[in-house]
Every structure is written in C-alpha cells, then in structure tokens.
Amino acid sequence: MNLLIEAFAWIFDPAHQSGPNGIPIRLVQHLTISLVVLVISSVIAIPLGYLIGHTGRGRSLAVSLTGGFRALPTLGLLIILALWLGIGVEAPVIALVVLAVPPILAGAYSGFEAIDRRTIDSARAVGMTEWQIVRKVEIPLGLPLLIGGLRSGTLQIIATATLADYVGAGGLGRFIFVGLKSNDYPQMLAGSVLVIALALLSEGIFAIIQKLVVPRGVVANQNTDVRTPSSRRVAVVGSPTEERK
Amino acid sequence: MIEFRQVSKQFPDGTLAVDDFSLVIPSRKTTVFVGSSGCGKTTILRMINRMIDRTSGSIEIDGEDIVGLDKVKLRRRIGYVMQNSGLLPHRKVIDNVATVPLLNGVPKKQAHARALELLDTVGLDRSLANRYPSQLSGGQQQRVGVARGLAADPNILLMDEPFGAVDPLVRAELQQELIRLQRELDKTVVFVTHDIDEAFLLGDQVVILQKGGVIVQKGSPTEILSAPANDFVADFIGATKGKRALHIDRRDGREVVLDSEGRAAGVLVDGPTGGSKDAPA
Ligand SMILES: Nc1ncnc2c1ncn2[C@@H]1O[C@H](COP(=O)(O)OP(=O)(O)OP(=O)(O)O)[C@@H](O)[C@H]1O
Numbered sequence A: 001m002n003l004l005i006e007a008f009a010w011i012f013d014p015a016h017q018s019g020p021n022g023i024p025i026r027l028v029q030h031l032t033i034s035l036v037v038l039v040i041s042s043v044i045a046i047p048l049g050y051l052i053g054h055t056g057r058g059r060s061l062a063v064s065l066t067g068g069f070r071a072l073p074t075l076g077l078l079i080i081l082a083l084w085l086g087i088g089v090e091a092p093v094i095a096l097v098v099l100a101v102p103p104i105l106a107g108a109y110s111g112f113e114a115i116d117r118r119t120i121d122s123a124r125a126v127g128m129t130e131w132q133i134v135r136k137v138e139i140p141l142g143l144p145l146l147i148g149g150l151r152s153g154t155l156q157i158i159a160t161a162t163l164a165d166y167v168g169a170g171g172l173g174r175f176i177f178v179g180l181k182s183n184d185y186p187q188m189l190a191g192s193v194l195v196i197a198l199a200l201l202s203e204g205i206f207a208i209i210q211k212l213v214v215p216r217g218v219v220a221n222q223n224t225d226v227r228t229p230s231s232r233r234v235a236v237v238g239s240p241t242e243e244r245k
Numbered sequence B: 001m002i003e004f005r006q007v008s009k010q011f012p013d014g015t016l017a018v019d020d021f022s023l024v025i026p027s028r029k030t031t032v033f034v035g036s037s038g039c040g041k042t043t044i045l046r047m048i049n050r051m052i053d054r055t056s057g058s059i060e061i062d063g064e065d066i067v068g069l070d071k072v073k074l075r076r077r078i079g080y081v082m083q084n085s086g087l088l089p090h091r092k093v094i095d096n097v098a099t100v101p102l103l104n105g106v107p108k109k110q111a112h113a114r115a116l117e118l119l120d121t122v123g124l125d126r127s128l129a130n131r132y133p134s135q136l137s138g139g140q141q142q143r144v145g146v147a148r149g150l151a152a153d154p155n156i157l158l159m160d161e162p163f164g165a166v167d168p169l170v171r172a173e174l175q176q177e178l179i180r181l182q183r184e185l186d187k188t189v190v191f192v193t194h195d196i197d198e199a200f201l202l203g204d205q206v207v208i209l210q211k212g213g214v215i216v217q218k219g220s221p222t223e224i225l226s227a228p229a230n231d232f233v234a235d236f237i238g239a240t241k242g243k244r245a246l247h248i249d250r251r252d253g254r255e256v257v258l259d260s261e262g263r264a265a266g267v268l269v270d271g272p273t274g275g276s277k278d279a280p281a
C-alpha cells in the first residue's frame, strides 16, 4: 500500500512532469508507437480479413498462420529483431504488429461471417456487384466485431509496448526498466500504473465506439429476431484458433 | 417470354438438381412451380437471374440467351422476392425498397418518392417507411420485399416461396394482394411453392415437378384438376381424397357437394357466365 502511495507521489512529482525523461514525453512515445502499430496492423489485417470473410476462402490458412504468430513470445521476437535491425523503434514496431494482426484479422473476417447468408444472397440477387456487397452490406454489418478486434488488439499493443524500451525505443516502459535496474520500486510501479491507466482509457474509448457503430436496425434485430441465425459459424473474436470445417 | 431449352444443372458436388428441363414461361402470366422439397424449384428459378449458372442447355428471355448478358444488369431488371424477405437489416424500409433504383443511379429524392408509392401499392402504410425491417411483422416484411422487387419496374418477378414463413391468415391476405397486383401490373411472375392450393390459386400455368426438375404435368389449374396425368399428380393435388375429391349427393331434390369424408362442401348452383379464369378462350 505504501509502495502504491509512493508510486503516485512519483507520478505527481513536479520533477517528473517535464524534461527529456519526464512523464509527458514517455507517454507521447508510448502512444506514438502504439498508434503506428495499430495503423500498420489494421492496414494489413483489415483488407485481408475482409477478403477472407467475403470469399470464405483462406480462413483456415489465416487462422493457423496468425495462431502460429501469436504463439511467438513477443520478447524473444523483439530481441531477435533488434539483433537483426539494431537498436531503435523498428524492432518493437514489427514485434507488436505481429502481436496485433491476429485479433484484428479475426475481428474483420468474423464480422463478415456473422452476417446472415440470406441477407448477402438477396443483396446479390437484386443486382449488387461484389464490391457493392462488401461496401454497403458487409462492412457496415461487420463493423461491431471489427471494432471488437481492434479493441483487443489495441489493448495488447498498449500493454506490450512496454517492452519497446528494452531495445531503447522509449515509452512508458523506460520507467519500469530504469526502476528495475536501480531498485527504484516506486518508479517501476509508477510506470506500470501509467500503462494500466492508458489501457483502461483505450478500453473506455473503444467501448463507446463499439456502442456507436452497431447499425441502427441491428440493435433491435439482436434483441427480438431469433428466427434468422447465421448459417456460418461465428468465430469468437480474439481467439481465432477455432478451426472451421 | 422465358424459354428453357434442355437445361441441366449439376452442382460441383455432383448433385444433378435439374435434368434436361424444357419449358416456355409466357409473358404477363403467372407460372407456378410446385413440387416437394428438393425437387429443383429454387434451382430452376435462380437460373433465370443467373444466381445459379446452368451447366448445359439454354435459357432465353424474349429470345435473348442470358449467358451473353451481364449478371448484375440482368438481376437489376428482374425482381426477386424470397422467403425471408432478405431485406438489409441496417437500412430503413424506404431505403430497402429503393435499393435497385439507387444502385441504378436514380437521384435519392426521386427514388424515395417512388418507394413511398410502392408502399401504397403493396398495401403498407407510409408511416412504416422510416422503420427498420426488424421493427416490422413477418407479413409486413414480405410486403416490403415485394415492393423492393417491383422498384425497378421489372418485367419479370421471381418469387421463391415468398409467403412460406407467414401464418395462414396473413398468407391468404398476401395471396389476394398478389392477385390484385398482378391484375394491375401485368408482370411475368414466376412463383415457387410447395403448397398446391397456393399454386392453383395464383397460377395461370402450374408446373408440377418431381425430383431433378422433371415436369410431371403442366397446364392451367382446371386442366390439371380435370385430367391428372398420373396417380402421383392425382395424389399430389388431392383429387383422390380430401377436400378436392368431391361428389354430388341428392338431398331433398337439391344437389349437395360432399368431400371424400362425406362432409358437406357446398351446393351446386348455376355457374357465372364468365366462366373460370382459365377457361379456354
Ligand atoms: N449449392 C448446392 N450444392 C449442391 N447441391 C445443391 C445445392 N443447392 C441445391 N442443391 C441440391 O439440388 C436439389 C434441388 O434443390 P432446390 O433448392 O432447387 O430444391 P427446392 O425444390 O427449391 O426445394 P425446397 O422446396 O426445399 O426449397 C436438392 O437435392 C439440393 O440438395
């Protein structure tokens, strides 16, 4: 308890509010790395997930591939990448992208798969092109699950970006590593508290977004209409290790 | 006119769903495919708008082989109504009805105005326009489905068991509505059902199918009722037993019509001079 009070005292110490080793600059570094990773992962995972979800092909390949990537210990991967690429921000960004792609990918394709097949069939039957089906039907209806994937991906990025400073890339992890080296437990704990606060903040923001993006008519649909279940099985976001026959 | 010439469909898994099917579907008439589950009705219907591509044979619409046509354009000029209405759950009723005109680039205002008229046409209150499909009853959803099928003013309307999932009272109401619509709009309607009563009620031409899309008999309801091609048809239409196997009994000098169980079905009176709707012209 005492330690926690000391940690908060450390956080609110005016000496740590500015300067090259202050909290603001580390916070900005942490957020920048996280954001860059989120953008890169999304650019890779969303189109790929949409392609898999729309065509229904390549799913098992993607699942086993990303499942394999996910099994890689991030710290080990980070060190190998750092040995290869050198000290700096590249190695942690790549390691974190590997970590964040699977949940976002799963969110993207499971969002498409959860849509009633008959809805898509009738969209095609009235004369939508494949591209129009993706844009006007699958993307809006799949958005809630995609946001769910982004949410869990972001949480993992923020938590794991702590490791970035292990190879000198800065971020809130700096306080933890410095504290560890110098047996400065209040500083270590302060770093952890800041990371946790950031993670909770992102959770809160995504929780709100998730509420907002559920298409209007679908809210009512989920509550009342049990007659039109999806014919494809819905993958659970965040655990895409489940094989589909 | 839609013409099937020796059309077959084999699915990739080897199922021969439709085997050597030939039929002329006349324009501005209602043709009903009826038959038991799995006999190929849906497959035949969906080959018309190329939701399913035939494996061999040819399908022509007004003399033009549909193989040469762009699928998307073809589908936009053919109305399609399915059992579960198939409406887009995230779009309001009015946008669902206006789907095809909007895809075709009709300005939104104009498309919406037309959609409201179509709600009138299918007997829905305009106040429902801003609801989502999930906020409608099953029967209302089907009406919206029909309105959407009519939105681009297609010559052909394909209907795959459109009233299959609604309760009998609503179904009867929708059937009457369709008969009224057909009198007003004069479309070429191709209708699929496994309900023989529905087939006789709606069809100018009724096509009774067996597994593999084999035509057992086709003709007007009167033709089929008066001369069932074989025992299968007689059984299927209930001509051997039940409410269509009627006989006349004389009671107190009047002719009473009884069904096969001896229950009274009605009395014989002088027929209207117009005759039945499919009496030979
Ligand atoms: N995509 C498909 N792949 C393989 N076989 C199929 C496919 N679609 C339909 N079939 C098979 O083709 C046959 C005809 O199916 P179809 O859907 O046309 O029947 P239907 O007459 O419409 O039946 P129902 O009244 O149950 O709707 C069935 O044996 C069915 O199992």
Ligand SMILES: [Mg+2]
Pocket (backbone or CB within 6 Å): B041, B042, B043, B160
């Ligand atoms: Mg069918």
